[in-house]
Amino acid sequence: MSGSALYETFARVPLAFERGEGSWLITETGERYLDFAGGIAVNSLGHSHPHLVAALTEQAAKLWHVSNLYQIPGQSRLGERLAETSFADRVFFTNSGAEALECAIKTARRYQYVNGHPERFRVITFEGAFHGRTLATIAAGGQAKYLEGFGPKVEGFDQVAFDDIDAAEKLIGPETAAILLEPVQGEGGIRPFPTQSLKRLRQLCDKHGLLLIFDEVQCGVGRTGKLYAYEWAGVSPDLMAIAKGIGGGFPVGACLATEEAAKGMTAGVHGTTFGGNPLAMAVGNAVLDVLLEEGFLEEVSRKALLMKQGLAAVADEFPDVISEIRGTGLMLGVKCTMPNTKVNMALRDQKLLAVPAGENVLRLLPPLTTTDAEIQEALARIRAGAASLSKAAANGG
Numbered sequence: 530m531s532g533s534a535l536y537e538t539f540a541r542v543p544l545a546f547e548r549g550e551g552s553w554l555i556t557e558t559g560e561r562y563l564d565f566a567g568g569i570a571v572n573s574l575g576h577s578h579p580h581l582v583a584a585l586t587e588q589a590a591k592l593w594h595v596s597n598l599y600q601i602p603g604q605s606r607l608g609e610r611l612a613e614t615s616f617a618d619r620v621f622f623t624n625s626g627a628e629a630l631e632c633a634i635k636t637a638r639r640y641q642y643v644n645g646h647p648e649r650f651r652v653i654t655f656e657g658a659f660h661g662r663t664l665a666t667i668a669a670g671g672q673a674k675y676l677e678g679f680g681p682k683v684e685g686f687d688q689v690a691f692d693d694i695d696a697a698e699k700l701i702g703p704e705t706a707a708i709l710l711e712p713v714q715g716e717g718g719i720r721p722f723p724t725q726s727l728k729r730l731r732q733l734c735d736k737h738g739l740l741l742i743f744d745e746v747q748c749g750v751g752r753t754g755k756l757y758a759y760e761w762a763g764v765s766p767d768l769m770a771i772a773k774g775i776g777g778g779f780p781v782g783a784c785l786a787t788e789e790a791a792k793g794m795t796a797g798v799h800g801t802t803f804g805g806n807p808l809a810m811a812v813g814n815a816v817l818d819v820l821l822e823e824g825f826l827e828e829v830s831r832k833a834l835l836m837k838q839g840l841a842a843v844a845d846e847f848p849d850v851i852s853e854i855r856g857t858g859l860m861l862g863v864k865c866t867m868p869n870t871k872v873n874m875a876l877r878d879q880k881l882l883a884v885p886a887g888e889n890v891l892r893l894l895p896p897l898t899t900t901d902a903e904i905q906e907a908l909a910r911i912r913a914g915a916a917s918l919s920k921a922a923a924n925g926g
């Protein structure tokens with residue numbers, strides 16, 4: 530149980546869960562935690578969703594893996610469904626978010642290459658971004674703490690301050706291929722780009738022949754109350770990475786592209802062993818079955834409002850603990866007045882799970898299937914946690 534053979538890369542909490550039911554995680558000793566961390570926006574339909582369990586076990590009894598040497602009907606079907614419900618025409622499946630980003634970056638570079646611009650390979654990104662932990666995606670994210678000690682930063686990523694569209698425009702040069710951003714930064718602290726900024730970036734890309742890449746690994750797949758966060762702004766990208774929520778807990782990612790953007794990705798130029806395998810595709814299709822049900826996303830928005838209003842009331846009551854509530858849909862951020870890790874621990878004491886993020890924010894990413902009663906329960910626990918912190922602070926400690 531000590532996990533001593535594992536890399537020490539994660540500062541793990543001394544908690545192990547044995548099973549999950551909807552919005553709840555249950556420890557080996559039977560303690561129940563309300564899971565508003567959702568595996569960091571992964572468990573989009575909660576734990577042990579019957580439709581997902583059935584899809585996975587049915588597929589598991591038939592076929593696990595064949596490789597992309599053969600037709601995979603579930604993959605063709607999920608690809609078509611993702612295309613039909615988005616801006617995209619083409620899809621490449623991966624196992625993770627970072628790989629979906631790698632595919633998007635490669636697709637953008639390749640697009641410029643086949644258009645006769647091999648010199649255009651640079652990508653403009655924004656401070657506070659998180660795009661994954663591969664060598665290229667840490668360079669794209671640009672965070673010093675993730676780059677340190679891993680050798681020369683992968684060439685071709687230029688960063689500007691969050692939402693500084695003027696700076697992005699100035700940085701566009703003869704080598705620029707694309708602009709990459711999360712419409713709502715997750716790790717960065719639940720920071721949405723204003724609609725106006727997304728519109729300007731679209732215009733800049735069109736004007737300069739660049740591709741606009743959205744990283745919706747965290748904010749996509751229903752999280753904000755639309756299938757994709759970009760829909761709120763009415764601004765479509767040329768390329769988009771998704772992952773987390775589309776697998777509902779099974780590792781799946783995808784790079785979505787317009788026909789034009791994907792035109793350089795011809796036979797043999799890119800590949801994957803595991804990406805799009807039958808198990809992952811069965812689950813991805815099952816997640817979409819639920820998300821695309823009539824009224825499901827409207828329900829997400831309705832519940833999100835309930836949650837956000839309740840959080841605002843707690844923030845009003847305890848300004849010495851919480852200074853601000855941010856976010857859209859069930860991707861909410863509680864900006865803390867005291868260290869977010871301290872607030873996170875106080876909530877854990879109340880058996881409510883959340884996730885810290887940048888800018889001293891605590892993220893609440895409940896399953897999209899969470900109920901009104903669970904939201905009320907979470908709010909009661911957050912209030913209790915805030916009250917205990919507020920009291921402790923008033924007593925000098």
Ligand SMILES: *Cc1c(COP(=O)(O)O)cnc(C)c1O
Binds near residue numbers: 626627630659661773
């Ligand atoms: C989690 C995340 C990634 C990386 O996904 P992995 O599956 O961990 O590789 C990339 N971008 C965003 C916005 C994320 O939240």
